[in-house]
Amino acid sequence: MSCGAPEGGLDLAGVNVAREAVIQGRVTRAGEPVAGAYVRLLDRSGEFTAEVPTSAGGEFRFFAGDGAWTLRTLAPRADVVDTPVVASVGSVAEVAITL
Numbered sequence: 001m002s003c004g005a006p007e008g009g010l011d012l013a014g015v016n017v018a019r020e021a022v023i024q025g026r027v028t029r030a031g032e033p034v035a036g037a038y039v040r041l042l043d044r045s046g047e048f049t050a051e052v053p054t055s056a057g058g059e060f061r062f063f064a065g066d067g068a069w070t071l072r073t074l075a076p077r078a079d080v081v082d083t084p085v086v087a088s089v090g091s092v093a094e095v096a097i098t099l
Contacts, residue, residue: 019089019090020063020089021063021064021065021066021087021088021089021090021091021093022061022062022063022064022087022091022092022093023041023061023062023063023064023069023071023085023087023092023093023095024059024060024061024062024092024093024094024095025059025060025071025094025095025096025097026054026057026058026059026060026096026097027039027054027058027060027073027075027097027098027099028058028096028097028098028099029075029078029098029099032058033054033056033057033058033059034054034058034075034078034099035054035055035056035057035058036053036054036075037053037054037058037073037074037075037078037099038051038052038053038054038073038074038075039051039052039053039054039060039062039071039072039073039074039097040071040072040073040074041062041064041069041070041071042069042070042071042072043067043069044067044068044069046070049064049069050062064087065087066087066088066089067086067087068084068085068086069084069085069086069087070082070083070084070085071083071084071085071095071097073097073099075099078099079099081097081098081099083095083097
């Protein structure tokens, strides 16, 4: 079963990847996308930086600075999931989060 998301991640049309550090991905549970979950971006010290809800396809995206970050995912009927990620200008960090 396909979730309808573009293969290879979110569409990057209009995003100048050469000038941005992009962190993006999808949240799933039992292979299905989780809409309406919240993904928080925490800095190296664990401080809250930003939060976005996932789309109907379970997708999320952040524009971050270079360095180590933590994605904290919160969703109903699921444990909190912390996922480490490294962002760097000129690349896209694709993250798959499973609840």
